[in-house]
Structures are given as C-alpha cells and as structure tokens.
Amino acid sequence: MSGAPGQGAPVDAGAAGETRFVDTYLLYLLARASSVASAEFHEEVRARGVPVTVWRILASLKGTAGLTVGDLARSCLANQPAISKMVDKLVIRGLLSRQTDGDDRRRVWVRLTETGEAEVDGLIAAAERHQARLLEAIGPGEAEVLKRALTLLIEHAAPDP
Amino acid sequence: MSGAPGQGAPVDAGAAGETRFVDTYLLYLLARASSVASAEFHEEVRARGVPVTVWRILASLKGTAGLTVGDLARSCLANQPAISKMVDKLVIRGLLSRQTDGDDRRRVWVRLTETGEAEVDGLIAAAERHQARLLEAIGPGEAEVLKRALTLLIEHAAPDP
DNA sequence: CCTAAAAATATTCCTTTTCATATAATAACG
DNA sequence: CGTTATTATATGAAAAGGAATATTTTTAGG
Numbered sequence: 001m002s003g004a005p006g007q008g009a010p011v012d013a014g015a016a017g018e019t020r021f022v023d024t025y026l027l028y029l030l031a032r033a034s035s036v037a038s039a040e041f042h043e044e045v046r047a048r049g050v051p052v053t054v055w056r057i058l059a060s061l062k063g064t065a066g067l068t069v070g071d072l073a074r075s076c077l078a079n080q081p082a083i084s085k086m087v088d089k090l091v092i093r094g095l096l097s098r099q100t101d102g103d104d105r106r107r108v109w110v111r112l113t114e115t116g117e118a119e120v121d122g123l124i125a126a127a128e129r130h131q132a133r134l135l136e137a138i139g140p141g142e143a144e145v146l147k148r149a150l151t152l153l154i155e156h157a158a159p160d161p
Numbered sequence: 162m163s164g165a166p167g168q169g170a171p172v173d174a175g176a177a178g179e180t181r182f183v184d185t186y187l188l189y190l191l192a193r194a195s196s197v198a199s200a201e202f203h204e205e206v207r208a209r210g211v212p213v214t215v216w217r218i219l220a221s222l223k224g225t226a227g228l229t230v231g232d233l234a235r236s237c238l239a240n241q242p243a244i245s246k247m248v249d250k251l252v253i254r255g256l257l258s259r260q261t262d263g264d265d266r267r268r269v270w271v272r273l274t275e276t277g278e279a280e281v282d283g284l285i286a287a288a289e290r291h292q293a294r295l296l297e298a299i300g301p302g303e304a305e306v307l308k309r310a311l312t313l314l315i316e317h318a319a320p321d322p
Numbered sequence: 323c324c325t326a327a328a329a330a331t332a333t334t335c336c337t338t339t340t341c342a343t344a345t346a347a348t349a350a351c352g
Numbered sequence: 353c354g355t356t357a358t359t360a361t362a363t364g365a366a367a368a369g370g371a372a373t374a375t376t377t378t379t380a381g382g
Contacts, residue, residue, distance in 0.1 A: 037315075106377045241360085246338080
C-alpha cells in the first residue's frame with residue numbers, strides 16, 4: 001500500500017526541469033562553485049591527515065610574520081573561538097607558536113614554527129599543482145574574468161570595517 | 162553582524178609588498194567571495210530563528226515534488242548523515258514529511274509540508290530582496306559575467322556522476 | 323587619576339557535524 | 353536462484369563549531 005511518491009515519476013535530483021529558486025540564486029551558485037572546485041583538493045588534504053580548517057590556518061600564516069588570533073580567524077572565514085581552540089591544538093602539536101604582544105597584551109600573535117613551515121610548504125605545493133590543473137581546465141582567460149568578478153563582488157559585499 | 166565570520170579585506174601580511182600565497186589562490190578567493198556575499202543574508206536568516214542549514218534544506222526542496230535524502234544532501238552541499246538528522250528534527254517540527262519510496266524501499270522522499278512551504282516562501286522572498294540589492298550593487302552586466310564564469314567552473318570542476 | 327566603555331582573547335555550554343559503521347534493500351553475476 | 357556487491361539511509365561515538373559570556377587589557381571621558 002505504501003505508494004510511490006506522487007504516482008508518477010517524481011523529480012530526480014536536478015536532471016529534468018530546473019525551476020527551483022536555488023538554481024538561479026547567486027549565493028547558491030557561489031557556494032556550489034566554491035564547494036565543487038575545492039572538493040577534490042580538500043580530499044587530497046584530508047588524505048594527508050590534515051583537516052581543512054588546519055590547512056586554512058597554516059596557509060593563512062604562510063608568508064606573514066605572524067597574525068593575531070582575530071585576524072587569523074577572519075582570514076580563515078571562521079569564528080574567533082573556533083580558531084582559538086584549534087590554535088591550542090596546533091601549538092601542542094608543535095606546528096604553531098603563541099606569543100602575547102608586548103605593547104598590547106590583549107593581543108596574541110600566532111606564528112608557524114619550523115615544523116609548521118615544513119608542513120604548510122608541502123600543502124602549498126600540492127595546492128599550486130591542483131590550481132594549475134584547474135586553471136588549465138577552465139582556460140586562463142576565463143580564470144582572469146572569474147577572479148576579477150569575484151574581487152569586485154567581495155569589495156561590494158564587504159565594505160572594510 | 163555580530164557572529165558572522167568572513168567579512169573584510171585580506172589580512173595585513175605585515176611588511177609592505179609581501180603577498181601571501183592564499184591572496185592569489187583561486188579556491189580561497191571563491192570561498193571568501195561566497196562567505197562575504199552570504200554573510201549579510203545569513204545573518205538575516207538566523208535573526209528569523211532559522212539556522213543556515215535549515216534554510217538550505219527548505220530552499221532546496223522548494224519547487225520540487227520531493228527529493229531523496231542523498232540528493233537533498235548534495236543540494237545542500239552537506240554530508241548525508243547531517244541532513245538525515247536535520248530532516249528528523251524538521252519532520253518533528255512539522256516542516257517536512259518523510260516517505261519511503263514504493264519501488265525502491267531504500268530510498269526516502271523528503272517533502273515540504275504546507276507549513277514548510279509557508280516558511281520557505283517567506284525566506285525566499287527575503288532572499289530575492291537581498292539578491293536584488295546585491296545585483297544592483299555589482300551591476301547587472303557584472304552579475305551575468307560572474308554567473309557564467311561560475312557555471313563554467315562548476316561544469317569543469319564537477320564531473321557529473 | 324578614576325571610572326566607564328571598548329577591544330582581544332579565552333572559556334563554557336550546547337548543538338551540529340563528521341567518521342566510521344550498521345542496517346536494509348536492490349542489483350549483478352555465476 | 354543463491355551469493356556477493358552495491359546502493360541508500362540511519363545510527364553512535366567523538367570532534368568541531370557556534371552563541372553567549374567571562375577575563376584581561378587598553379582607551380576615552382569627565
């Protein structure tokens with residue numbers, strides 16, 4: 001008696017008539033693009049035993065002389081408490097160091113240790129290889145168009161605080 | 162914008178002229194654009210007492226005759242167990258219904274109830290208002306360029322199963 | 323100065339997500 | 353057909369994340 005839904009064939013995921021609101025919704029398109037473009041590389045990162053959040057923390061610090069906890073959180077697109085806790089663990093694991101600022105003792109500088117540098121260097125090399133493949137797949141011209149449009153969007157959507 | 166992460170410009174890298182790897186990394190630019198562009202509206206959604214995951218579930222179902230749990234999870238860019246559990250709660254709250262497929266009893270169809278439809282209609286109206294403002298801010302031509310580039314990226318990065 | 327407000331980080335509590343696996347049903351194949 | 357593989361969803365323990373708040377330090381105002 002448990003009939004099939006709607007008697008006729010119900011929708012499958014998105015094969016037929018895409019009349020859903022979300023399919024024309026810019027924020028969804030953005031989220032989806034980010035998700036699918038990152039999926040493959042994030043898989044590779046996890047396969048190396050590195051959670052994506054950790055990758056973001058390490059990558060954000062690379063090329064800096066250290067970031068405060070708050071700036072690090074913003075760079076990781078994450079909340080401050082989440083980063084605070086994750087930094088704890090990475091300090092324990094020897095990848096990061098913490099140091100209270102000398103002038104303003106509320107602030108805490110987070111830096112890569114030698115071990116952390118080595119770890120992130122390998123990850124960045126992998127990221128660059130992946131990005132090269134991705135850019136080749138979509139074409140360099142298209143990549144430039146995309147980057148420019150994204151930058152413009154970021155500027156318009158997020159006025160500097 | 163109390164709890165919303167991810168706004169703002171690239172973090173100060175310290176010495177002038179220094180450029181971090183992430184600041185030229187396409188996947189980071191994408192994640193940041195998505196985060197920044199969504200932050201304001203997600204704040205509005207949460208202010209209505211709706212977690213973002215719930216918004217995604219409801220919005221994904223709108224305009225369909227139901228989705229299976231797996232398809233719903235993919236549409237929400239989330240894991241299957243997470244969606245399975247959240248659907249549980251929304252069924253209890255009367256926003257969704259579950260029904261096992263008649264032909265293939267492994268599959269479970271998830272649908273909006275009348276209450277769920279009413280809830281999502283209000284959210285979608287808000288989303289459309291927000292999107293209109295966003296598109297106006299970046300300009301309609303730019304929006305088209307962006308949508309086209311994102312669609313292309315999705316097609317190239319996501320091999321359809 | 324002294325006190326009130328603001329800022330940066332840490333902490334607490336609770337919800338959600340994740341990872342791995344269990345369960346159940348269908349498909350495939352000899 | 354019976355057995356093995358595969359697919360879809362659910363479940364359970366552990367980790368992560370988020371909202372609210374505490375703590376410490378600095379800044380501002382009178």
